[in-house]
Amino acid sequence: MTPSPGTAASPTGDSVAGLLAEIADIGRDPVRGGYSRPVLSTAELDLREWFIAHAGKRGLDVETDRNGVIWAWHAPSGSREDAVVTGSHLDSVPGGGAYDGPLGVASALVAFDLLAARDLDGDTTRARAIAVFPEEEGSRFGVACLGSRLMTGAITPERALALKDPDGTTYADALRATGGDPRHVGADRAALGRIGAFVELHVEQGRGLVDLDRPVAVGSSILGHGRWRVTVTGVGNHAGTTLMADRRDPMVAAAQLVVAVQRLARGVPDARATVGRLVPTPGGTNVIASRVDLWLDVRHPDDATTLGLVEQVRAAAELAAAEQGCTATMAEESFSSTVDFDPALRDELRAVLPGAPVLATGAGHDAGVLKDHVPAAMLFVRNPSGVSHAPDEHAEDADAEAGAVALAAALEHLLTRGKRGL
Amino acid sequence: MTPSPGTAASPTGDSVAGLLAEIADIGRDPVRGGYSRPVLSTAELDLREWFIAHAGKRGLDVETDRNGVIWAWHAPSGSREDAVVTGSHLDSVPGGGAYDGPLGVASALVAFDLLAARDLDGDTTRARAIAVFPEEEGSRFGVACLGSRLMTGAITPERALALKDPDGTTYADALRATGGDPRHVGADRAALGRIGAFVELHVEQGRGLVDLDRPVAVGSSILGHGRWRVTVTGVGNHAGTTLMADRRDPMVAAAQLVVAVQRLARGVPDARATVGRLVPTPGGTNVIASRVDLWLDVRHPDDATTLGLVEQVRAAAELAAAEQGCTATMAEESFSSTVDFDPALRDELRAVLPGAPVLATGAGHDAGVLKDHVPAAMLFVRNPSGVSHAPDEHAEDADAEAGAVALAAALEHLLTRGKRGL
Secondary structure, eight states: OOTEEEEEEESOOOOOOHHHTTTTTBOOOTTTTTTTOOOTTTEEEHHHHHHHHHHHHHTOOEOOOOOOOOOEEEOOTSSOEEEEEEEEOOOOOOOBOOSHHHHHHHHHHHHHHHHHHGGGGGGOOOOEEEHHOOOOOOOSSSOTTTTHHHHSSSHHHHHHHHOOTTTTBBHHHHHHHOOOOOOGOOOOOOHHEEEEEEEEEOSSSSSHHHHHHHHHHEEEEEEEEEEEEEEEEOEEETTSSSOOGGGGOOOHHHHHHHHHHHHHHHHHOEEEEEEEEEEEEOOOEOOOOOOOOEEEEEEEHHHHHHHHHHHHHHHHHHHHHHHHOEEEEEEEEEOOOOOOHHHHHHHHHHHHTTTTEEEEEEOOOHHHTTTTTSSEEEEEETTTTTOOOTTTTTOOHHHHHHHHHHHHHHHHHHHHHHSTTT | OOOOOOOOTTOOOHHHHHHHHHTTTTTTTTTSBBBOTTTTTTHHHHHHHHHHHHHHHHTEEEETTTSSSSEEOOOOSSOOOOEEEEEOOOOTTTTBBBSTTTTHHHHHHHHHHHHHHTTTTTOOOOEEEEEEESSOOOTTTTTTHHHHHHHHHHSSSHHHHOOOOOTBBHHHHHHHHHHHHHHHHHHHHHHHTTEEEEEEEOOSSHHHHHTTSSSSSEEEEEEEEEEEEEEOOOOOTTTTTOGGGGOOOHHHHHHHHHHHHHHHHHHHHTTTEEEEEEEEEEEOTTEOOEEEEEEEEEESSSSHHHHHHHHHHHHHHHHHHHHTTTTTEEEEEEEEEEEEEOOHHHHHHHHHHHTEEEEEESSHHHHHHTTTTTTEEEEEETTTTOOOOSOOOOOOOOHHHHHHHHHHHHHHHHHHSTTOOO
């Protein structure tokens, strides 16, 4: 494959770096640094409009389905069955990087340009589409991959619509406020059934490709992971007038728990456990908190080990709370088993991308949710910092273009080999 | 004294409970419970308008000085020198109670009604005023009693104007956005010089009056206290892809510090040390924090002991940060020595209010800042819950009226005894 993206070979002249530059000012976070683009925020809605404009410019047929997934179609025969689909997401964690999500979307647009330049319609009538999923990060409503979970029925509409953001707004209210209709949310077998294969390109969230000195990898698996919310309830009071002996301070219990989480996770090889979000209520300097909510993220290749570690954390939470005269409750917000991507599809992509290593990831993705329903695969693009979910997340322009070229090769292979061949 | 407030004896017909009922819907916090009325928020500005309307209804002459302190004057001779001043504040901590601040303002209005009904103008031409101070809690810009500190010169205008709220808005910007003029902020000897005596009525923030079975007390002292901001800086990264051994997680260091603060404070008799506010950045569930800011509130009757405890906390912060591969810095945001109110004024008030016990408080107040410049005193009203800075903060209607009656008696005494008699 020789065409250089962003040159005459691409009908639009767009490069991945150029596309990302267009959205570089959307959703910047002046306090945290990086980007804050929570689902259904002005920033995320602006990014959706940007994507829809680019899809329109390419003559793709755009639809937004009842779960808020945007689809941009090229269907030469009119049929959207057994389609080859790529895509990612546009929402971010608070203060996240520029690449997690948007790199996959921008690469999909450029890959479609490369395919258009090759005029495959003589070789295949198989449809292709770019899908953009909402709330992949779960950074606003707490459940990651919410769009793909709704589509596949992995979460019920009742539970999803009742999820609340930090301001107390439900997902149902947020949908209504932005023109959505909560009544239509839920499992969508028709939408899911059209996907013949799904390939998600993503910036790598570690240093695997840096260490191997390669620009692009094929994904092998996603570490099992889950999120639990711990609520420690004590007695709020004045910081000056309440003696130390009279306190029931949930902040101290929560702090003891955070320390215990590190100790317990260090005791389990390959486990990762994190408290990155902690909210004291009311949160005043001169006020003993009445309640502290904290969120626990736990990951391990073996699901039983993950759940065992979570039970140890639960016991530690109850112990710490009791010691401070408080109470603690713990509720699962989401749990995903370790995902092994389809080995046959993985090996096909390796054959199309000679030299691309195979890497596992500790990060969750919509491809991991779809994988139980359709053949799914991932491509990773080198991240020189190894950092993700932070402003230092990065991909060199040349690596981003190499990623789009690899994605185009993968899509072309899937589009032109025998239908239903997976 | 026999007139019953809220009856024909009060020219306005207002009672303390009735006045507080008028503002019961302003600034309610649906998430935390109670009230969030930060300085210069819509809620606090609405409360200022409410106060100004009530002052106008009483024929008081209202001015807002260059530090944002509202004054409502009754000056029968035209002179505002050597005035007897009462007042409090209208801002609240996040999720605070209904009484901390507004009780003193509402009681001042009713006390002025009682004085008006007595027609003291034949006995004295001494002016009286109600003063409402901004940002007493320091809940938005971090420095408590900001209005009185500016007026007295206890904080420089440069430092005050550069203070930032949690959204990064400076005090200067917030003033400009609400019609204030930052250029005029700063020490105001003329305004301060008019105060002949200051009496602040406040809801008690403990159970002293409950235990003594009395409705109203005279204040003796305010515990020395200060606030320090601790910033722990680590390396933000993805919660799933970063091994436990590779982390430099500031949340764990901050948690170790919170645990240490309790342990250190318990080792110092009479000390109170609190972390009620803690903010991880970026604060995502699936993100290892890059930075954690937390605020330390420390109080002790002996200032040297307070500062010694703070140094122990600083050492603990540095140790915990180093242990996690992070760094910690600690900066004083405010410090106030233990305040003993004027003993002569206190004894005069006790004589006017027979049976009122004398109580110390652990909470800071504008009266404590003014005390170094003018004779100042406080009255406390019984709080059956003993809780403050939380929705459970309370005063019974009858106690609130008793407080206004006591305040009127104190003001009448000060107005009618020999001028400059203090």
